Amino acid sequence: QVQLVESGGGSVQPGGSLRLSCAASGSIFSISTMDWYRQAPGKQRELVARITNTGITSYVDSVKGRFTISRDNAKKTMYLQMNSLKPEDTAVYYCKMMLSIGAAWGQGTQVTVSS
Numbered sequence: 001q002v003q004l005v006e007s008g009g010g011s012v013q014p015g016g017s018l019r020l021s022c023a024a025s026g027s028i029f030s031i032s033t034m035d036w037y038r039q040a041p042g043k044q045r046e047l048v049a050r051i052t053n054t055g056i057t058s059y060v061d062s063v064k065g066r067f068t069i070s071r072d073n074a075k076k077t078m079y080l081q082m083n084s085l086k087p088e089d090t091a092v093y094y095c096k097m098m099l100s101i102g103a104a105w106g107q108g109t110q111v112t113v114s115s
Contacts, residue, residue, distance in 0.1 A: 001027075002024060002025070002026035002027065003026055003104075004024050004095055004104050004105060004107075005022070005106065006021065006022045006093070006095055006106040006107060006109040007020070007022075007023075007109065009093060009110050009111050010112070011113075011114065012085055012113055013113070013114070013115050014085060014086055014087060014113055015084060016085050017082060017083045018082045018111060019081050019082070020036070020095075020109060021078070021079055022034075022077065022078045022097075023075065023076065024077070024097055024104065025076070028100075030100050031053065031097050032052070032053045032098040032099075033050055033053065033097075033098045034050070034051050034071050034078040034096070034097050035049065035051075035095070035097075036048045036049045036078075036093060036094070036095055036096075037095075038089075038091035038092065038093045038111075040091040040092075043091075045094070046060060048060050048063055048067065048080070048093070049063065049069035049080060050069065051069045051071050051078065053073075055071075063082075063089075066082065066083050066084045067081065067082050067083070068081040069081075078095060080093070080095075082111070085111075087113045087115075088113075089111060089113050090111060090112050090113050090114070092108040092109065092111075093109050093110075093111055094108045
């Protein structure tokens with residue numbers, strides 16, 4: 001059974017930084033793309049950042065230049081470094097990994113940006 005465990009969420013003032021982590025465990029043979037999604041209250045879940053198995057990254061326009069996605073394949077872990085956080089970044093953040101058996105999701109971690 002595959003499990004994704006997220007950590008690193010919390011509350012921060014505008015302009016602050018947080019680093020999210022998502023670690024996979026279980027019987028995993030390969031991981032292709034790794035994604036970070038977020039869902040704010042009353043809004044649809046949106047794809048924030050993606051990193052492919054070759055290291056190619058992409059971001060939603062609203063976080064470009066502020067967020068950085070990375071991965072450590074040996075540790076089966078992905079990260080999201082979030083800098084210059086804004087109140088509109090407040091949401092529950094979810095990680096998603098595409099495995100050989102299908103998609104796996106984390107449980108979500110709350111990020112709150114407020115003064």
